[in-house]
Amino acid sequence: MDSELNRSQTVVPFGVGAIYDYLNYTAISLSVDDWDILANSNSFHALKINNPRLQCFVNKKLKDLQKNEYVWVQYFLNPPIKKELGMPRELNDIFYPMPVKKFPEYYVCTRCGHLSKPHPTSNEKARCNNPSTPDWLNSSCGQIQKHKKPFLEPSRFIGFCEDGHIQDVPWKEIMKLSCANNGCCEMDKEQPDLYLRDDGNGLGFASLNLTCGKCKARKNLTGLNKENGFTDKNGNKLFSCKGKKPWLSDDDDECSKELKIEPRGASRIYTPIQETGLFIPDPNLISHPIEKEQAFENARDLYDGSNDDFLIQLIELQLLVLAEKMEPVLTETQIFDLIKKHFESKNSINDQQIDIDSEQDDFYFKEFNVLTSDLKDEEYESITKDFSSFNNFTKKYLSSLHAINKLKATTVLLGFERAQGKFNCAQSTSNFLPAFEISGEGIFLNVGYEKVKNWLDQNSGFLDREKTLLNRAKEDFREHPALYSETGFIMLHSLSHALLRQLSLECGYGINELKERIYFSHKNKMAGILIYTSSSDSSGSLGGLVRMSRPEYFNGMFENAVNNSMNCSNDPICSESIGQGLAGLSFAACHSCLMIPDLACDVIPKNTYLDRSTLIGLESNLKGYFV
Known part of the structure; x- marks a missing residue:
């Protein structure tokens, strides 16, 4: 049976192992091992997503989750979807039925x-x-x-x-x-x-x-x-x-x-385990154009470290002809060394001990460094705004502001859990995972780690709330990163939600078309918020969000977002709450002030770890960041 879902839905929230109520029946999405796309090399190539940095991190995370049972992930693929009548023949390679199975049976x-x-x-x-x-x-x-x-x-x-x-x-x-x-x-x-x-x-x-x-x-x-x-x-x-x-x-x-x-x-x-990564330009990841060719990828996949003679024959038959048409021209030995480099990179992950929290921190830090730089590429473009044109309120509470004219974000489904149980990977034998890619625009607020650190040092009263959240997180059936309970993260997350609500009123995008990404780390000294468009079609790059980074728009929007968080129609119940929302993982935050649609929130579980008191200080002994 075929799925009726669109591409992004078949990754999350209705990916492998999830149950969905279709119009005429209820079904469970099958593993990627059962995709018929495996028999069609044209479809396989047409649906591939290129994000080597995310691929490397996903392999490390899978090794941490599955230990010696994990299968190396070589590709991310857009899920195939059912072709409708009347579609052009040239779209055959990217429209392909994705299998589901009726469940429950009764x-x-x-x-x-x-x-x-x-x-x-x-x-x-x-x-x-x-x-x-x-x-x-x-x-x-x-x-x-x-x-x-x-x-x-x-x-x-x-x-x-x-x-x-x-x-x-x-x-x-x-x-x-x-x-x-x-x-x-x-x-x-x-x-x-x-x-x-x-x-x-x-x-x-x-x-x-x-x-x-x-x-x-x-x-x-x-x-x-x-x-x-x-x-x-x-x-x-x-x-x-x-x-x-x-x-x-x-x-x-x-x-x-x-x-x-x-x-x-x-x-x-069903709890999906997913990862999202921005595509950031890195010339070290692709050292020669031949690495993007299908023939090179096939040779790379066939090499196992011991079949050198077979690989040399393959290079002579297929790759040398391609290499002669590219600059710089590569010799047989140089092509062999490139393939061997990929094999050694794969083995290095297999052999190393992985601290996944540290790896995730570094993964975000690479994005943070690119987001705070001026960079222009085919897939990415960012510009640092001249801060002298902004008002004192903005300059006091932010370190810098960046307009992201172009960006690409890839979301990949690693697998899922049921209750707080065993991780089940989305693949068993295949070397790819389902993913989807969005192209859009964004604005990045570099709040400044030193500013946040100084505020935290003067407000140790928030530590009691951190301990309360940690204890509540342990009681929930999901696994929660310890970072989420930190006051610095909660403040950035709360500010992000306030900005999303305000931007949806002013920038021309609905709040369901926007998404957040929080950057906070003591190790790498970063504190920032990326807000970007999450639409997978052309409506995600209309320019309305980047326009908001201009001083004449941003100054008022930023102040309005903070001022609106001072009051809630549910106060004083909301402001005096000792725990609300899912598992009591938020304090002063409800649907009238900080909560947003799940699609826009990046934290899992959605709409948790929010507290207006970190922004505007709702208690006498707690001074908010903007007080």
Whole structure:
């Protein structure tokens, strides 16, 4: 079956392992190992994304997450999407069906409540054809005219475990608890005669009843989502995870973990692990034009460090002809050395011990250095604004301002987790990951590390809040970087949200078309905010955001953003809050003052680690940065 999602959606939030409600069915996105694109070299080449710096960092992060199990990632690919009728033939290489699989398998009739499994590959909306008449109806769904038969809806609940396995709720095993004669013969069928009904009292699982159509036994589902909610007389749990991985073609795993039951849309069921990186010019990454050629990439992929003779033959047959047409002209030995350099770079990551927090810090620092410089390239252009033209308020609280006329940002899906469990990579054997790229514009505010550091040194009272956030983060099922709890980061993040809300009113872009990126580090002494357009089409480069970096626009916008954060329509409840939002990970921040649409927020979980008091000081012992 094919996905109906657009490109960016098939990376996040509905990438590999995620469940999405399509128009006619519900399905899970399959691993990149199952993409048909692998058989089409033209499509593979047309959909590639070039970001070597991000590729290097992603490989380091995968090695940190998977240790010796990880597979080297050589490419990022735009996900293929379904081609529509009437599209030009020349677009065949970039429009390609991406596979999904119906999940959950069990569907429920909207009329009689019958549980059944519709055809797994049909694109039509399934209808109930149950020939039996339950006690609460006068006729069966099978007797109704074909075009009037009631629709089937996917089961609201699924089972999963912390290792990432996911499956249907074991309806047959549950029903066996109450069926006559220690298990009705109906329970041995592939599609038993089962009914799932809600009594309409709105009491959650206590309102749900599972009924056997054969022996008429009924089982109330109270406690189904509780730990050890369904046990035998000795207190042993009656069912555990079966190790199913419907997003993969692999065999099921052996698993005895506790099976958790949740609504299929629950946030705990799917947490994407993603990375975003700006494309920044680096002449050291591509040392010769031949490295961009498909033939060179093929030779690089085939070289394993021991097949030197084979590689030399490949160079003589394919690459020397290409090299003769390029400047500077390369010899056979020089081409061999280039391929060997790539192989050694790959092995160096395999062999080294990785401190991923330090690597991430350095990854951001390279971007910070480019963003604060004047640079012009085909893919990137930034200009430092003359600060003498800005008012005293701007010069007091910022160190510099930069107009980013052109930029490219790549977002790649590494994999996912279920609850706070095992990392599951988006690929098992393939050497690429799904990604999407956006081109746009932006403005970069270099707040200045020394300015922030001086403010922090004079306001040690924020340390108590840092400790509170760290403790709350440990209680959440997600993993939270320690950096997020630091007051300096929270201040920059809060300022960024205030700016995004104000810019959406003044720059011509909607807030859903803007995105933030926070740069804060004690190690590399950086403190800055990048706000850029996040639209993947031409509307992301209309110039409205860069225009806001002019003094006549920026001065007023910047002051308005700060002043508007002083008041909230929910004050004093908001300003005096000791914890609100997801897991209580924000203080003075709500939907009336600092929270923004999830698409615009770069911090995961979204709209967390926000506090207006870091900006304007809402308590007597806490002095905000702008006070």
